[in-house]
Amino acid sequence: MARRLTPWRWAVLGLAALYFLVPLAASVVFTVDDPDGISFDAYTKILSAGGFVSSLLLSLELAVTTIVVVLLLMVPAVVALRLGAPRLRPVVEVVCSLPLVVPPIAFVAGIVSVLKWGPDHLSRTPLFQTFVAIQNPSFPVVLVLAYVVMALPFVYRALDAGLRAIDVRTLVEAARSCGASWPQALVRAVLPNLRGALLNAAFLTLALVLGEFTVAQLLGYQPFAVWIYNVGSDQAQMSVAVSVLSLLVTWALLLALAGAGGGRNRTAPSRG
Amino acid sequence: MTATTLEKAATEQAATVEFRGLRREFGATVALDGLDLTVRPGEFLALLGPSGCGKTTALRMLAGFEHPDSGAVLVDGRDITQVPAHRRDAGMVFQSYSLFPHLNAVDNVAFGLRMRGVRAVERRSRAAELLELVGLGDKGERFPHQLSGGQQQRIALARALALRPRVLLLDEPLSALDAKVRLSLREEIRRLQQELGITTLFVTHDQEEALSIADRVAVMRAGRLEQCAEPAELYGRPATAFVAEFVGTMSRIPGELKDGTVEVLGQRLPADGEAADGAVDVLVRPENLRVRADEQGGARVVATAFLGAVVRLTVRLADGTEAKADLPAHEAAGLGAGAAATASLPERAVLVAARTEN
Numbered sequence: 001m002a003r004r005l006t007p008w009r010w011a012v013l014g015l016a017a018l019y020f021l022v023p024l025a026a027s028v029v030f031t032v033d034d035p036d037g038i039s040f041d042a043y044t045k046i047l048s049a050g051g052f053v054s055s056l057l058l059s060l061e062l063a064v065t066t067i068v069v070v071l072l073l074m075v076p077a078v079v080a081l082r083l084g085a086p087r088l089r090p091v092v093e094v095v096c097s098l099p100l101v102v103p104p105i106a107f108v109a110g111i112v113s114v115l116k117w118g119p120d121h122l123s124r125t126p127l128f129q130t131f132v133a134i135q136n137p138s139f140p141v142v143l144v145l146a147y148v149v150m151a152l153p154f155v156y157r158a159l160d161a162g163l164r165a166i167d168v169r170t171l172v173e174a175a176r177s178c179g180a181s182w183p184q185a186l187v188r189a190v191l192p193n194l195r196g197a198l199l200n201a202a203f204l205t206l207a208l209v210l211g212e213f214t215v216a217q218l219l220g221y222q223p224f225a226v227w228i229y230n231v232g233s234d235q236a237q238m239s240v241a242v243s244v245l246s247l248l249v250t251w252a253l254l255l256a257l258a259g260a261g262g263g264r265n266r267t268a269p270s271r272g
Numbered sequence: 273m274t275a276t277t278l279e280k281a282a283t284e285q286a287a288t289v290e291f292r293g294l295r296r297e298f299g300a301t302v303a304l305d306g307l308d309l310t311v312r313p314g315e316f317l318a319l320l321g322p323s324g325c326g327k328t329t330a331l332r333m334l335a336g337f338e339h340p341d342s343g344a345v346l347v348d349g350r351d352i353t354q355v356p357a358h359r360r361d362a363g364m365v366f367q368s369y370s371l372f373p374h375l376n377a378v379d380n381v382a383f384g385l386r387m388r389g390v391r392a393v394e395r396r397s398r399a400a401e402l403l404e405l406v407g408l409g410d411k412g413e414r415f416p417h418q419l420s421g422g423q424q425q426r427i428a429l430a431r432a433l434a435l436r437p438r439v440l441l442l443d444e445p446l447s448a449l450d451a452k453v454r455l456s457l458r459e460e461i462r463r464l465q466q467e468l469g470i471t472t473l474f475v476t477h478d479q480e481e482a483l484s485i486a487d488r489v490a491v492m493r494a495g496r497l498e499q500c501a502e503p504a505e506l507y508g509r510p511a512t513a514f515v516a517e518f519v520g521t522m523s524r525i526p527g528e529l530k531d532g533t534v535e536v537l538g539q540r541l542p543a544d545g546e547a548a549d550g551a552v553d554v555l556v557r558p559e560n561l562r563v564r565a566d567e568q569g570g571a572r573v574v575a576t577a578f579l580g581a582v583v584r585l586t587v588r589l590a591d592g593t594e595a596k597a598d599l600p601a602h603e604a605a606g607l608g609a610g611a612a613a614t615a616s617l618p619e620r621a622v623l624v625a626a627r628t629e630n
Contacts (some may be wrong), residue, residue, distance in 0.1 A: 170370045173337055174359040174428075177364040178384035179435060185358075188383070192374040 024247075031241040040268040042241035047239070055227035056249070061139060062223060063209040067202045070155050073148065074201075078159045081191060082168050083122020096156035099149050104214040112145060140221050147209050153205035166190075199224065203254060210250055280445070285470045287347050287438035288315035289334065294343035296329055296495075303329040305495035314469045315460065317500075318476055318486035326495040327475045327547075328443060334443050334473065336360045358387075363432030367444040369424045371416040377403060377427050378412040384435040402430040405464070422453035427575040429461065433468070440465065440472040446481065458485050479519045483507065491515045507557075511557070513545070513625035516555045523561065523595035524553040527624065534624050537589075542621040555623040562612060562616045563587055565606045569614035573607050589614055 031042045048050055083090055083224060099107070118131045166271035168190060175185035193197070213225040220228070232239025281331060282362075289311040296304040304326045306396040311317045319327040334345055344353045350359060371380050379386075380454045385395035403409050406426040415426055425445050432440060441463070444453040462485040465472050476482050482489045483503040490500040491514075491552040499511040508518035527536030529552040536554045559614030563571070563585055570590030577584045583604035585597045596617065599607070 025491070167368060167370070168366050171365055171372065173335075173357070174364070174366060174370040174372070174431075175383070175387075177335055177360075177441075178339070178431065179358050179387040181356075181358050182384075184387060188387075189372055195374070227513060239352070 003264060024244075027240050027244050031237055031244060033237075042237045043245070045235075045238055046242055046245060049228050050229060051222065051231075052242075055222050055224045058139075059210055059224035060253075062147065065144050066151060067269060069144060069204045070148045070151050072200065074152070074155050074159055074187070075191070075194070075198075078156065079168060079186065082163055083172065093156065093160075096152045098153075100153045104150070104212075105217070105218075106201060107146070107150070107219045108215045111142065111215070114203070115142070115219075139220070142219065143221060143223070145188045146215050146219075147205070147212065150212070151205040152199075152214075153209055154203040154208065158200040160206060162194045162200070164194045170224055181208050199257065200219065202257060206253060206257065207250065209251050210246070210253075215241055274380045277309070284544075285438075286469050287473060288313050289439055289473070290344075290346040291330060291333075292344045292348075294333060294339050294345070296333070296338065302495050304333075304343075306343070307492070307495065307497055309490055309497055309500060311471055311473060312449075312487075314471055316465050316472045316485065316487045318482035318489045318622065319492060319524060319561070320472045320476055320479060320482040320518070321492035321498075323477055325492040327492050330492075331441050331443055331473055331475045334439065335362050335364050351565065361437050362437070362439045362441055363435060363437035364441040364443065365423050365425065365428045365432050367447055368422065369416065369448065370428055371424055371431070371578075373416050376413050376415050377419070380416070380427055380589040381434050385433060387537055388435065399430075399434065400576065402434055403427070405433075406430045411471075419451075421449050422457055425449065426460070433464075433470075438471065439472050442472065444475055444476040444477070447478070454481075456481065459484065462562070463588075481520065489519075491518060493518075503537045509544075510623065513553075513555060513623075516623055516625070521558050521596055523556050523558065524537075524625075524628070525556055525589065525595055526592065526627065527552055527554040528558065528592060529533075529624055534622060536622070537616055539617055539619075541617060541619065543619050543624045545623045545625055547624045547626045551627045552624045553627050554617075556595060558584060558596040558598040559587060560618060561595055562618070563597045563599060563613050565611055566614040567612055569612050571613045571615045572613045573609055573613055575609055576604065576607065587613060589615060604607065 029199055031037050032040060034041070077092070115131065115135065119128055122128050122131065134145070171189045171193065172185045175184075175189035180188060210221075211225055212223070213229065216223050217226045217229070224246060228239060228242045231242055275451075280562060284548075289306050291309045293433055294304045294307040296302075301324075303324075307326065307330055309330075319330060321327045329338055333340055336352075336355065340353065344351050346352065347361075370384065371377075375383065378396060380383065381399035381402050382395040385398060392399075400409065400412060403412055404498045406429055408423060408426055411419065411423060413425075416427075418437050421426070425448075428445070445461070446458055458481060461474075474482070474486060483506070486503060488500055488502050489506050491498040491506065492521050493514050501509075501511075506515065507520055509517040510519060516522045525536055527534045529535075529543055529549050531549070532543055533540050534552060534554055541554075543552075543554075559582075565572070572588050573585050574594065575586040576588075578601070579598075581601065583601050585604065585607060586594055586601060587597055597615065
């Protein structure tokens with residue numbers, strides 16, 4: 001049966017490969033195409049262009065902070081939900097899925113109006129400084145807050161799937177009867193078994209933050225995605241080169257994350 | 273061999289456990305309805321009962337995973353009701369496989385020692401000794417998913433013993449295993465328990481399991497203690513009809529109770545048990561019901577089942593009730609299905625219970 005299907009499988013694989021690789025190859029060809037033959041000028045110019053390093057760093061900082069914040073928020077929440085209030089799960093699921101329904105453009109419009117409204121009304125209170133601080137252009141906390149919300153659906157789903165695969169209650173109780181306090185039971189017994197789920201959540205959040213454009217652009221910051229757009233508007237060849245490069249950077253980061261997470265992961269239980 | 277040197281400390285100070293008036297409700301259901309029970313030092317006590325009788329809840333209260341609405345749990349006379357689970361000094365083996373999937377066998381066993389801040393070298397050697405003790409000294413580097421169910425439960429047992437707990441709690445540790453492994457592991461558990469002399473509570477719904485390994489068996493029903501006695505007494509002299517029918521096989525034969533004696537199967541026998549005069553049921557173990565072939569007998573053999581040393585007959589008595597009788601195989605030769613027979617009881621006191629309609 002499987003054997004007879006093999007040609008079909010190859011056909012499907014080939015089509016998928018074409019679909020993904022042709023545009024990519026075309027992009028690469030476009031970036032190195034030059035009237036005189038092949039030139040890597042576009043790539044070398046990137047490094048000298050203003051803003052490449054700073055915008056990439058900003059994106060990475062935002063991604064790391066978002067991952068940390070969203071995990072610190074969601075891991076205790078979903079574990080507590082599973083152990084203490086399983087009946088609240090549908091509610092949390094719906095709440096965490098809301099960001100998928102609200103278009104980013106509406107979301108950012110809301111943020112903008114809050115940021116405008118806040119200082120008007122709070123100018124005489126210490127909260128005013130808070131508003132200033134979260135909009136600090138060198139590290140816009142407001143973007144982290146927005147990204148945390150936008151990452152909620154993915155993180156919730158990843159963690160929920162991970163928790164589904166393990167018997168959290170028994171693990172916690174086994175740890176407790178071995179003399180572990182609540183926090184110890186969580187860190188030593190539950191989290192290591194959620195490694196896959198945590199990695200998935202981190203992956204998705206990283207990809208989301210690196211590629212996010214709408215919110216950052218409309219709030220007036222310049223992380224990597226916005227920078228690519230700005231560069232591309234005046235130099236077509238270079239902007240495509242940057243896109244190719246950013247694709248490679250994202251891949252490299254995801255691979256690094258997988259490597260870091262999977263390196264010691266001898267167990268990766270196949271649960272067979 | 274290691275056990276004697278390793279665990280002597282535990283033997284000398286085996287703990288007494290007391291449940292005093294434990295009550296717990298989950299919404300509308302009453303899980304425990306005033307449970308009083310004392311476990312003697314070094315005793316292996318089985319908590320036996322149908323599902324939902326509160327036996328697991330009682331065990332979890334001792335472990336610290338549930339809290340009573342009222343009542344107290346005492347260990348050596350000290351009230352531990354408010355002590356959090358991780359300071360209770362109770363090792364527990366769970367029904368479901370509860371090993372930490374990310375740790376190998378040695379690290380699983382050493383987990384508690386790690387929580388106590390024992391140095392790595394020391395805890396690994398102690399864990400290795402414990403694995404040796406449960407007969408898995410060579411499986412230390414295996415991960416839970418590479419081990420069979422029986423092996424996992426042995427390691428869970430070693431893990432529960434690693435901190436030298438005062439009390440060992442076993443929550444149906446054998447119910448997920450297949451029959452053969454179950455049998456050998458329960459003997460192993462009993463052997464270890466006797467070697468270590470550790471006070472042990474064992475929750476089970478399997479009466480055979482309870483009778484075969486426990487020093488005493490506490491039968492529970494609807495959140496209360498029905499009877500707590502040694503297996504032989506529980507089987508031979510059940511205090512209530514519930515115990516009688518839950519432990520072992522029991523047939524009900526109608527009789528007439530009057531002035532402490534009961535008229536049954538044409539015999540008049542002294543009666544035990546609480547029932548009002550009048551129509552009652554006499555509770556009879558299969559090995560106590562005598563059946564012999566008799567052309568004139570009013571009883572009739574309905575079915576036979578060969579069980580090895582004995583044959584279990586199902587007999588329909590003259591009044592239509594069915595009873596079970598165990599006969600040595602050679603005596604059952606003439607008693608095939610359909611044969612006419614007479615049933616009788618030995619001349620000694622029988623247990624009676626109020627008549628149930630069915």
